[in-house]
Amino acid sequence: xxxxxxxxxxxxxxxxxxxxxxxxxxxxxxxxxxxxxxxxxxxxxxxxxxxxxxxxxxxxxxxxxxxxxxxxxxxxxxxxxxxxxxxxxxxxxxxxxxxxxxxxxxxxxxxxxxxxxxxxxxxxxxxxxxxxxxxxxxxxxxxxxxxxxxxxxxxxxxxxxxxxxxxxxxxxxxxxxxxxxxxxxxxxxxxxxxxxxxxxxxxxxxxxxxxxxxxxxxxxxxxxxxxxxxxxxxxxxxxxxxxxxxxxxxxxxxxxxxxxxxxxxxxxxxxxxxxxxxxxxxxxxxxxxxxxxxxxxxxxxxxxxxxxxxxxxxxxxxxxxxxxxxxxxxxxxxxxxxxxxxxxxxxxxxxxxxxxxxxxxxxxxxxxxxxxxxxxxxxxxxx
Ligand code: FE2
Numbered sequence: 001x002x003x004x005x006x007x008x009x010x011x012x013x014x015x016x017x018x019x020x021x022x023x024x025x026x027x028x029x030x031x032x033x034x035x036x037x038x039x040x041x042x043x044x045x046x047x048x049x050x051x052x053x054x055x056x057x058x059x060x061x062x063x064x065x066x067x068x069x070x071x072x073x074x075x076x077x078x079x080x081x082x083x084x085x086x087x088x089x090x091x092x093x094x095x096x097x098x099x100x101x102x103x104x105x106x107x108x109x110x111x112x113x114x115x116x117x118x119x120x121x122x123x124x125x126x127x128x129x130x131x132x133x134x135x136x137x138x139x140x141x142x143x144x145x146x147x148x149x150x151x152x153x154x155x156x157x158x159x160x161x162x163x164x165x166x167x168x169x170x171x172x173x174x175x176x177x178x179x180x181x182x183x184x185x186x187x188x189x190x191x192x193x194x195x196x197x198x199x200x201x202x203x204x205x206x207x208x209x210x211x212x213x214x215x216x217x218x219x220x221x222x223x224x225x226x227x228x229x230x231x232x233x234x235x236x237x238x239x240x241x242x243x244x245x246x247x248x249x250x251x252x253x254x255x256x257x258x259x260x261x262x263x264x265x266x267x268x269x270x271x272x273x274x275x276x277x278x279x280x281x282x283x284x285x286x287x288x289x290x291x292x293x294x295x296x297x298x299x300x301x302x303x304x305x306x307x308x309x310x311x312x313x314x315x316x317x318x319x320x321x322x323x324x325x326x327x328x329x330x331x332x333x334x335x336x337x338x339x340x341x342x343x344x345x346x347x348x349x350x351x352x353x354x355x356x357x358x359x360x361x362x363x364x365x366x367x368x369x370x371x372x373x374x375x376x377x378x379x380x381x382x383x
Contacts, residue, residue, distance in 0.1 A: 001086040002066050011060030011076065016089060024093040028061045032075050034092070035082040102281035103241050103248065110145045111235035117325045123150035129167055133374055140168060140371040143213075147338035148230050154217055156331035161217035161358050164334055169366025172211050174204070175266050179360035182216070191291055195223075195355075197348035200231045200318050202339050203361070205287035206258035206294075208270040210339060211361035217334035220356040226349030229326040233286030233341050236317045237275050240310075243317075247310035250299075251275045254307060256287065257294035271298065274314065285340040288318065318343060329357065338364060 004017035014031070016024045032055050035041070040050055062076035071084045105111075122142030128135045129151065142149040154160040161179060165171050171178055183193065191198065203214050216228070241248035252275040260268045276285040299307045317323065324345070329335070337344050339361070349355055 001069050001090070002071060005064045005066055005071060007061055007064060011062060014061050014064055014073070016071065018090070023095070024089065025095040026089070026093075028075065029055065029057075029059050030094075031061070031073065031082070031084065032059045032078075032080075035080075036084065036088070037082050040082075100281055102252065102277055103237060103275075103283045104281060105234060105283050108144050109147075109234060111238060112146055112232050112325075113235055113323050114321065114325055117146070117232075121150055121325065121327065122146060122148075123152060125153035126151055126163060127153055130163075133377075136167060137371065137374045137378065140367055140374070143336055143338060143367060144371060147232060147234070147342035148335060150327065150333065150335045152333050154332050154334055156219050158219065158358065160219075160332075161215050161334055161360050164215050164217070164336060165213075165360060165362040168370040169362055172361040172363055174207070174211070174361060175263065175268075179358050182357040182359055183355060195226075195349050198346045199290050199315075200229065200324070200343035200345035201289040201291070202233070202287055202343055203289070203359075204260070204268075204292075204339075205256075205272065205289050206260040206268040206270050206292050208272065210270075210272075210285065210287065212338065212340050212364035213336060213362040213367060214339045214344070214359060215334055215336045215362060216329070216344070216357050216359045218329035218331055218357050220331055220354045221329055222353035223349040223355045224352065225347045226355045227326050227328045227347045228335065229324045229345045229347070230335070230337060231318055231323045231325075231343040231345065233288065233318075233343050234283055236314070236320075236323055237283060237286060239317055239323075240314055244310070244313065246306070247313050248275065250303065250307045250310040251314060252277050254296075254303070255298040256296055257298070258287065258289065258292045259294035260292050269294070274311070286343070288314070288343055290315075340364065 001019055002016055003019055006015045012028050014026050041048055056077055060076045061073050063074045065072050069086045074081045124135050124139040129139050139149055151164055204211050252273055255271045256274050258270045272287055274287050278284045
């Protein structure tokens with residue numbers, strides 16, 4: 001593993017050589033802040049016990065040795081000795097040459113299209129997922145990788161969708177309630193409650209933060225049509241970027257506005273881009289919803305026509321059947337979408353018969369936390 005340790009820049013930097021030839025540089029100040037000793041980090045909960053102001057700004061490494069795969073350093077001027085296991089250093093190495101293009105995503109994300117997904121929709125039955133943590137792990141991992149998954153075998157009754165959220169976390173309540181009804185109404189306060197088809201969209205982009213997960217469950221579905229479909233917004237954004245990088249740049253660099261004021265006492269507003277990138281260019285969120293898009297006022301006049309052309313092209317790609325995975329929810333079936341990534345749509349349906357779905361929101365950080373904890377448990381069991 002670790003073979004050499006060499007100080008440079010007067011002890012401000014240490015260069016570690018690995019058996020495989022790789023070299024990883026670390027800054028003394030970084031190593032000191034991330035020291036693993038029990039004066040720096042709580043042995044109980046792992047939380048840091050010091051602040052940046054407890055570390056001298058002029059921190060250097062005075063001495064460094066490798067001892068049985070462990071790096072031992074002494075920090076000056078504190079005279080503090082700290083050990084770092086080589087496995088920890090390797091896992092946290094940050095000295096990488098990586099040219100990341102805007103719109104990159106992490107290794108956990110797998111983009112998909114109709115061709116790759118229609119015949120392999122991830123699914124589990126509720127009974128198995130609630131009984132067998134390996135089934136639950138695979139189902140949650142599918143949500144992490146693909147941004148959606150189907151769950152079968154729920155009771156076809158009101159409120160059953162909460163059982164899905166209970167498997168990994170908590171419902172996020174909104175002004176629509178703990179959950180909301182999606183069925184045809186005579187005077188709907190939201191177009192979702194009609195029999196019209198709905199363009200593929202993410203839900204509630206007018207909230208900030210946006211609900212990161214949505215669960216839709218079917219209680220009754222005897223109408224003609226009314227199929228559900230999902231579209232991978234990350235795949236569409238990537239296609240837009242390949243086709244026309246400037247379109248991608250416009251939609252990711254100018255904020256859109258979203259608004260919902262359809263019920264009394266509610267005026268939700270947000271200002272966020274349709275394609276949101278993190279500060280390092282990571283693709284982190286898609287917001288797309290024709291019903292709640294408000295007038296764009298943050299795009300310069302000179303760029304507005306190009307912005308609209310980019311919006312139109314993004315919408316055309318979203319409508320492209322090559323990206324659409326379709327299924328009809330039967331009573332007792334539900335699906336979950338990562339609402340920061342995967343758009344959902346509904347086909348129009350006829351007035352005969354009944355279509356009764358319920359929807360609710362939940363939080364992706366809770367889902368990912370539960371998944372990571374299960375994975376950690378599996379790893380420990382295997383060791
Ligand atoms: Fe929706």
